[in-house]
Amino acid sequence: MTISPPMDVDSLPPDIAAGSCVRPILEASRLSISYPGQRGTVVAPLQDFSLAIQTGKITCILGASGSGKTTLLRALGGFITGAPTGGVLFKGRYLQAPTPEIVMIFQENNLFPWLNVRDNVGFGLRYRPWTGEQKESRLSSIIETVGLADAIDRYPHQLSGGMRQRAAIARALVTEPRVLLLDEPFSALDVTLRRRMSEMTNMIWSALGTTMVMVTHNVEEAITMGHRVVILGYQPARIILDEDTSDPEFKDRYGTTFLALQRRIENLIE
Numbered sequence: 001m002t003i004s005p006p007m008d009v010d011s012l013p014p015d016i017a018a019g020s021c022v023r024p025i026l027e028a029s030r031l032s033i034s035y036p037g038q039r040g041t042v043v044a045p046l047q048d049f050s051l052a053i054q055t056g057k058i059t060c061i062l063g064a065s066g067s068g069k070t071t072l073l074r075a076l077g078g079f080i081t082g083a084p085t086g087g088v089l090f091k092g093r094y095l096q097a098p099t100p101e102i103v104m105i106f107q108e109n110n111l112f113p114w115l116n117v118r119d120n121v122g123f124g125l126r127y128r129p130w131t132g133e134q135k136e137s138r139l140s141s142i143i144e145t146v147g148l149a150d151a152i153d154r155y156p157h158q159l160s161g162g163m164r165q166r167a168a169i170a171r172a173l174v175t176e177p178r179v180l181l182l183d184e185p186f187s188a189l190d191v192t193l194r195r196r197m198s199e200m201t202n203m204i205w206s207a208l209g210t211t212m213v214m215v216t217h218n219v220e221e222a223i224t225m226g227h228r229v230v231i232l233g234y235q236p237a238r239i240i241l242d243e244d245t246s247d248p249e250f251k252d253r254y255g256t257t258f259l260a261l262q263r264r265i266e267n268l269i270e
């Protein structure tokens with residue numbers, strides 16, 4: 001894969017966070033990523049692509065299959081790097097590699113099967129500069145927040161799908177990252193559980209205010225969970241809708257505001 005060469009930070013466009021004069025915490029700036037395709041072809045999901053992630057908000061990204069959502073998320077996490085790297089700015093500097101300040105949660109398999117909930121969640125704490133007491137307090141508090149206090153000694157195979165994802169979220173958040181990236185985190189769950197998980201993630205956001213970027217195929221989830229919904233058009237990815245959904249009117253699944261946006265998005269994606 002290739003990455004566009006780095007640009008001079010001073011020559012970057014001004015802050016493009018909607019309605020904000022504060023520099024966004026994370027920003028894809030004129031990012032180009034391509035992969036080698038079959039028979040010598042090149043697949044280029046992102047070309048000269050820019051998106052500023054608003055600090056302290058939940059941004060949901062939707063788009064047709066293959067439009068480049070996961071590629072974008074992985075790039076935002078510093079997982080797509082090359083020489084020279086460029087195109088993703090974290091706190092105003094180019095990301096050269098993954099950082100503990102940006103944590104990613106995948107669809108499945110986020111936990112170590114040989115560790116119980118307590119040790120899985122506490123795994124990242126060993127690298128944080130906190131005292132044993134501080135670590136212990138953070139660990140208990142996050143496990144309590146995700147409702148796993150009674151399952152602390154269980155291993156991943158002894159947990160339901162929803163419990164596993166709750167443990168994964170706890171594990172990601174216990175280190176207090178600046179940004180949480182979620183790649184279709186609830187897609188393996190049934191509808192009811194999925195709703196509960198997105199409500200719980202919202203609750204965690206209310207408590208911690210962590211900047212979150214979530215890729216999802218579920219329109220309802222994106223509108224009700226996100227403060228902003230971004231729809232990607234197809235190859236190369238381009239933003240075809242960028243909507244502020246923070247107004248409480250968007251959170252009523254039966255309300256006209258929610259239903260109108262849901263219809264608009266479904267028409268754009270199909």
Ligand SMILES: Nc1ncnc2c1ncn2[C@@H]1O[C@H](COP(=O)(O)OP(=O)(O)OP(=O)(O)O)[C@@H](O)[C@H]1O
Nearest residue numbers: 035036043045063064065066067068069070071072
């Ligand atoms: N490692 C890779 N090697 C080659 N091509 C890749 C690789 N990863 C992704 N692609 C291609 O890049 C394009 C974008 O893929 P990506 O997974 O980012 O899209 P997506 O929008 O997340 O798709 P989906 O919704 O189906 O998960 C697709 O055409 C895909 O086949």
